[in-house]
Amino acid sequence: MHIVVPIKQVPETSNVQMDRETGTMIRSGSAAIVNPLDLYSLEAALQIREQIGGKITVITMGPPSAVKVLKEAIAMGCDEAVHISDRAFGGADTWATSYTLSEAIRKLEADIVITGERATDGDTGQVGPGIAAWLNMSLVTFTAHIKEISDSHIIAERLVEEGYQTVRAALPAVVTVVKEIATPRLPTLRGKKKSMQINIPVWDAEALHAKPEYLGLKGSPTRVVKIETPKVTRTCxxxxxxxxxxxxxxxxxxxxxxxxxxxxxxxxxxxx
Amino acid sequence: MKDRDVWTLSEAHNGKLKTVSFELLSRGRALADTLGSRLCTVVLSDSLPEVELQKLISHNADIVYYVNNPCLKETVCETFANILQFLVKEYTPHVLLAAATTSGRSILPYLAVLVHTGLTADCTELSIEPETGNLLQTRPAIGGNIMATIKTPDHRPQMATIRPKSTRILSEDTTRTGEIIQVNWDPAWFDQRVSVLETREDIGDFVSLEEADIVISGGRGLKKRDNFQIIQELAETFGGEVGASRDAVDRGWANYPHQVGLSGKTISPRLYMGIGISGAVQHLAGIKTSECIVAVNSDEHANLLQVADFAIVGDLFSIVPEILRQLGQRMNTI
Structure with missing residues (x-):
């Protein structure tokens, strides 16, 4: 079983203070961390490996500094990591991001892809389903419990508006998880040692044999027109x-x- | 004219339309009027009575595309996306809106890849760019700290998911006329790799916060699990649902489906009341678009008070019982 976990580097926001005048977040000094929901997908992957064996490869797309989050995942117990990095990937929207990640996952020949339901910065939740569409894999979103997994299928409970929905999906599959799935473990000493020694390959556009017209800002169907800081319109x-x-x-x-x-x-x- | 059509994806469950379907039509009507185009909606269902389909027309749809087959009993992303892919190619809509529900947030990103177009998640405002007729899609990002306006200039349809409850439903007009078009079923659409085995709906403590008009949440200020009961009581009195901060969920005072904020639910109720919640940035991101926000907190500098419409600074253990007392008195006198 080859489990691939795509993770994202996001700005740390948990201790952020609000600017009382503008109502915006004071971002200075905020460090980059693993997207909090990705810790749950990593934990789910580790539990699957404990249960039925296999290998976990963690991947991230981002600038050179993003290698830090891959090392954290290795410290938690993942086996291998791949850093997807190229200037050509810059400015990608969720469509182009899911394309780029899917080309890496295709190359890794994943049986199951596990992701956090969304990232706390972009907050779109669109990349996981996008990967499933690119690779023509089964899709299970908003997964709260994995009830059964084998080489051929997964049975999981999804948290939907009506309650908990149990689905059976054939592998290969993309599974996006919510917080309820598991409690993330802490890195181990052995894992930390490994993360310091591990050689993490960098895959660029050429390594992925990716279509240049699908990459980065150029390959993104959406464009940001403007960014505004919402005024605090409420008077308390x-x-x-x-x-x-x-x-x-x-x-x-x-x-x-x-x-x-x-x-x-x-x-x-x-x-x- | 067809190429300018505005489409929505209606949602149905157990033979009834969900209210988000009407919210989407209310959004769609404004866009279609600006563009001078038709408003169409798609319904995929195993059984929806004619009266339900008519409700879509009386709620502003000009055309209802209805795909009806036993295979559509449950919402399965792959199958739904296959059908929508066909419809989009056949009818070339200008805009396609879906609700930012678990269904919409699974199907639309999948569809965006199949039909090669852009998609904007969880929008709270939509408008039409006058010069181009492009859809301007505005959404909160980076924890609600910025509003980003996004467009899809060169790909069609322009797709967006819309935050549930962020739209007032336009009043029903039963004299409106429209057309219901039955779309013939193609067995090739049915993807059997994923199947729904069952749905547990009768879970004691389950809540669908996204659909609630009133949400009353408790946080760390409640101090212990037993005290969470007063949140429950207050929610019942208001006819609302119980929410909880991440802290409260992590401490086991409430289950995960109650969690409000970035790692839980993003909601937009008519009334949000935060009791003993300081309001971390992630929490605020989940509630900022609520119509009315009330905070009860002992700390007048708490973040939640910065975004509230009304705040009582004081001891929640004397304030909440007083709210219950005064409301109880009021109900008894009416």
Whole structure:
């Protein structure tokens, strides 16, 4: 079983402070980390390998600095890594990104591809399904539990609007996972040692035999027209509640506020 | 004229249309009116009564393309994408909108590759560029800290998924007329590699936050699991659903389907109330487009208060019971 896990380097945002004037994120000093949801796909891959054996190759597309996230994945226990990097890949949208990654996955001859459902920076969740389409693999998105996996198929539970949906998919497949799938493990000492020694090949456009017209900004069907910082349009009515009376008054004000917006329940719902 | 058509992908479940279908039509109507074109919608289902299809017309569709086959009982991405690929090639729509649901967010990116066009995820605003007729698709990015406007200049259709609940549904007009076109089934569309075995819908604590009008969330400020009960009570009183911050989920106070924020659900309810939630950037990204945001927090500098419409600064353990008390009194007097 060859498990390929595409991961992404994203800016660290968990400790970011907000600029009180503009309502934007203060980004200075934010480091690059593994996309948090990719830790869950890495964990899922490690568990599959423990269960049925195989090899895990972690890949990322990004500038030279992105090799750092591959090393982290190796430290967690992945076997091999490939860094997909070329100036020609720059500015790719999800269409061109999924094409580029899929060419690498094709070359790796993956049986199963496991990805985080989305990355926390772009927040599109489009690359995983795109890879499945490029490679004509089965697609299982929003996966919360893997119930069964063999060389031929996977049975998994998806978290959908109606509840948990169990699907059976033939391999090869692309599986995108949500947080519920597993709890990511920490890197091991042995893994860290390995990550320092491992030789990570860099694959460029030529190595992938990729179509130049499908790469990077040039190959992207979408264009960013403008980027705006949303103005804080809300003016907050802030009421302090420090003692019994002020609590009572604050709550009365709140209910009036909600009432003006038609948001207060009138009656206990009685099936009407 | 056909090449200017605006399309939406309707969603149905158990013989009924989902409300996102009408949200999409409300979005689509504005675009079609600007372009002077028709508004069409696609429904893929195993069984949808005529009255349901008519509802699409009374909610502004001019044409309904209806594909009906027992194989369409469950939404399977590959099969749905195959059908849409056929329809797109056959009818060459200008724009195709789908809901940013688990279905739309799986099918559309798959379809975008099949038909070689651009796709923008989870848009909250759409408009038409006057000079070109291109669709301008605006979405929050980088944790909602920027709004990016994106277009697909040279590929058709221009595709976008739209955040559920971000659109007010236009009122129904039962006098509207339109055409329902049955599309003949092609067995080649059916992809049997993926099949749905079952769906567990009766899970005690399950919640579909994306579809809720009112979401009341609790966070670390609740201090312990037992206290989370008051969030439940408040949500019930409001007829809303229970949400939770990542902290609260990680501590086991609520299950993952309740998690709001970047690694959980991105929601846009009419009312979002955050109780004892400081509002990490990731959390704010998941709620920023809510119509009305209320915060209850002991820290007046908490991030959530920066984006709230109304905030009470104080002890949630005295404030929440007081909200329940006053609402209870009010309901009894009416």
């Amino acid at each position: 009515i802030m009421v302090k509640a420090i003692d019994e009376e002020s609590v009572r008054n604050a709550v009365t004000q709140l209910i009036q506020f909600l009432d003006d917006r038609d948001l207060v329940p009138v009656q206990k719902r009685s099936g009407v």
